Each structure stands twice: as structure tokens, then as C-alpha cells.
Amino acid sequence: MIKKVLVANRGEIAVRVMRSCREMGLKSVAIYSEVDRKAMHVRYADEAYCVGPATSAESYLNIEKILKVAKESKADAIHPGYGFLSENALFAKKVAEAGIIFIGPSINAINTMGDKLTARQLMIESGVPVVPGTKENIDDEDKLRYIASEIGYPIMLKASAGGGGKGMRLVRAEKDLVNSYNMAKSEARSAFGDDAVYIEKYIESPHHIEFQIMADTHGNYVHLFERECSVQRRHQKVVEETPSPLMTPELRERMGEQAIAAAKSVDYVGAGTVEFLVDNDLNFYFLEMNTRLQVEHPITERVTGIDLVKTQINVANGLPLSFKQEDLRQNGHAIECRIYAEDHTNNFMPCPGVVKNISEPLGLGIRTDGYVYEGYEIPYHYDPMISKLISWAPTRHEAIERMKRALYEYKITGIKTSIPFVSRIMQADDFVEGNYDTHFIENNMDFLMDEEGDCNDYCEDIALFIAYLDYTEKLQKAADKTNVATPNQSAWKEYARRKNILRL
Ligand code: MV4
Secondary structure (H helix, E strand, O other), X not given: OOOEEEEOOOHHHHHXXXXXXXXXXXXXXXXXXXXXXXXXXXXXXXXXXXXXXXXXXXXXXXXXXXXXXXXXXXXXXXXXXXXXXXXXXXXXXHHHHOOOEEOOOOHHHHHHHHOHHHHHHHHHHHOOOEOOEOOOOOOOHHHHHHXXXXXXXXXXXXXXXXXXXXXXXXXXXHHHHHHXXXXXXXXXXXXXXXXXXXXXXXXXXXXXXXXXXXXXXXOOXXXXXXEEEEEEXXXXXXXXXXXXXXXXXXXXXXXXXXXXXXXXXXXXXXXXXXXXXXXXXXXXXXEEEEOOOOOOHHXXXXXXXXXXXXXXXXXXXXXXXXXXXXXXXXXXXXXXXXXEOEEHHHOOEEOOEEOOEEEOOOOOOEEEEEOOOOOOEEOOOOOOEEEEEEEEEOOHHHHHHHHHHHHHHOEEEOOOOOHHHHHHHHHOHHHHOOOOOOOHHHHOHHHHHOOOOOHHHOHHHHHHHHHHHHHHHHHHHHHHHHOOOOOOOHHHHHHHHHOOOOOO
């Protein structure tokens, strides 16, 4: 049985994983880079070891160093989190060879799903629907032209080694085909060292809907329903929710069944996610399978009541799943907003820096998974996501209202964050009506950009407001003495809240 877990990650997910370890009575080991000495995951863990300089390649991706720490600390398992080494089959192999448990699927499952063309072929064999297109690498121009016209424009060229939007090209007409093909190929060659490219029919305005899968080593498979992830910007998810506003009970059953079939085709073990594109006629197509825990897993945890990290660890211990498909229910509605340290008014530039004040929302139905604290300096070397805000309520409408309430309470100064941007998403008609697809952000950009700004832009107002508070305090004292009514501050307070000057 696992007693000590090395978490090969940083940031919120490292803390998230260690939280479950603590609840299970397991010791946790942190690894950190030279700029992460003061990071939250280092403070939270029972032990922490520096694995190298700030650059990911020299620290969080340094397989040999991480294995050395695992042996030194006598960790019996490694949790990779997401990103970094989480979908690296070589890492999983070396962990196993060192006699340590890799908390994740088999090397074969990682390899098969990591190669999109291989995954696509396997899905076709397994009867899982894929987007109409080719089964093979397109390696000459005549074949390319012939197949593209057979499928019919618009088409999409995709790099087999890609995924998550990397190495993709949309081609609307034959005149652009060869040029786009050559660009896709050379891009794939330099990015992945593998220039295999295949063709798919282009699906206009699809939804991105994914299914959470869990499997044990005894051949039990369940799905934990869907997550709607269509609110994305440049293949970066911004808001996720479950259930999907698009879903019907019949579609859910069919998609869940196919998600399990996809997982079974690689003898999947542990937590995984099967991504689908869903078109406007509710046809669905397998896109890819992510062989890791995902950023957005908390919304699934919230509606199903299942701790996915705890389940991963139990599965890694060889225990059978403690629940069956028929035990699982979607209770209420959960939404996640990703909070990035970035400035959407400046082309979404990352904004690393020192967090001056942070006051996180609390109260019924709210969860935050974060890692920054007052005085913490966010390094520029890693992902700018600093926290995830999750709301839950019995209905979607209430979950949105609760999210708006929590975003109103969420105060971070010193850095720019995406709090104002996601607040606008919660107010956009198309979002509120559940009437959105993967083009939501670009289609609503004017509305989403139009917001009040934050305190950094209102220094003069702050000075004025402080003077005003001072003044009202004097009035209040005078009022107390003479027993008259308190002066009305509400208009000022409302203004200050909107400008992010006043905390509450
Ligand atoms: C597509 C598509 C339309 N048709 N494939 C983007 C991420 C990668 N996993 C696959 N992606 C897409 N593949 C076909 N045949 C549209 C997208 C796509 C998209 C998918 C999911 C979420 C957001 C997206 C944004 C733009 C394009």
C-alpha cells in the first residue's frame, strides 16, 4: 500500500493532490525549482526537494533528478498532476522501472492516445464515432488533393503528434490546400519531430464536450458524466460547466457508452478524459483522449461527490472502484472559472508579479483551488493560471448567480487577473441562456472586453475615496453624539466595490 506520494508538479494542482494525500494519511513529497522555494506546494508538503533551475526542462521535466528524489525520500508512488510529465510515456516507464508506482494509466495507453492517428485508427476499429476523414498519414500531394475533394471542403489538417489545437490547419478551398499542408507538415516536424498529418471534415461551430472516465485494475469501467468546455480562447479553456446545457439524457447515455468503449480499447486504468466534438445536430465525434487528471476535474467532483484524486490513489493501490455506474448521479450544477494572472486589455498578456492582497470568496457552494498568498511572487516561467473558482448550486441559474457573487468577493491586488473578464462571461446573454459553442469568446469579444477595470487604473479615485471615508467617519462621530441618522454612504460604497477599491 502507498504510504508516501511524490507530487511531480507545482502550483494549484500540486496542492490539490497533496490535500487528498493528507486526508488519506499519506505523506507527501514536493519537488521545486529554484524560483519556487517559497511556493505553496513546498510549504504544504511533508518534505520538499529542489530539482533544478527555474526552466521547466531543467526542473519539473527533469526525469532523472525527480527519480533520484523519489528514491532518496523513499516515496512509493508518483502523482504527475497535469501538464509537465503527466502524459510522458518514457517517464511512466522509468518510474515503473525504478520500482515506484506511477499514479496513472499504462505506458501503452499513454503512447496510443498520445499519437492522434493511432488513437483515431483504434477508435474506428472499436466502433467509436470519429470525424469523417482519413485513417492514414497523407504523404503525397495527389493523394492529398483527391482525399480532400472526396471529403469536401472545408477540411482540417491535423498533426498526428499534435493535440489540443497544436499543428492544426483549416482549409476552406482547394487553392489553399497544398500550401496549408506544407505548413502543417513543417510545423509538426519542428514542434514534434514527427510530420505525419491526416485530414478531417471541418465541423462548423462545434461544442467541446468531454467525459470523465475512471477504471480500476479489475476491469471495472465507469464514466462520471460530461463537462462542457466550449468557452475557450486559443485552445485555452476559460470556463467549464457540468451538466452541459446542450446535453439530453439519451445523448449522455450514448456518449458515456462510447467514452467507456474508447477507454476499454486501451485497457485504460485510472482517471482519464475522452474529448468529443458535438455539432449542431447533436452528432458527436471522438477527438482525443487525455490520459491524466484534468484542470477542470473539480466540477465533476462537485456534482458526483467523488474525490477523483483519492480514487486515483485507491486504483493505484489495486483496489476495486467503490462505486458502480448505477450508483452515480449528477447532483445539481457546477461551474469553474479559471483565474489567470493576465491582462485581457493588453492582448491577454501574462502578468506575473507580487500578490499584494488576496481575499478569496467563501460561503455556501464555493470552492477555490489556488496556491498564491499575500506577498507571493508569481514567477513568469510557468502557466499563468493562479486559481480555479468553482460554484455549485441546485440549478444552473443559481450556480451562475453564485459564481457572480463569488467573483464579486474575489479581490486580488498587485497583479492583473482575469476576474473582470470571467465576470463578464457570467453576464453574457449567450452564456446565461446556455446558447454557446466554441466560438463564444470571439463572437462576444466586444461585450466581454467592456468592463470597469480595477484599482490600478483608479489611483485618484482611491485617494478621493479614502478622504471621503475619513470625512464620513467624522460625520458619524458627530451623528453618534447627537443621535441623528447616519449619512448615506451606499452610492460611494457601490462605486468603490465596482472599482475594486473596497473589499466588501
Ligand atoms: C476540429 C474542429 C472542427 N472540425 N476538428 C481544437 C483542439 C483540438 N483538440 C481539436 N480542435 C478542433 N478540431 C474538426 N474536424 C474544431 C476544433 C476547435 C476547437 C475544438 C474544441 C474546443 C475549441 C476549439 C476551438 C477551435 C477549433
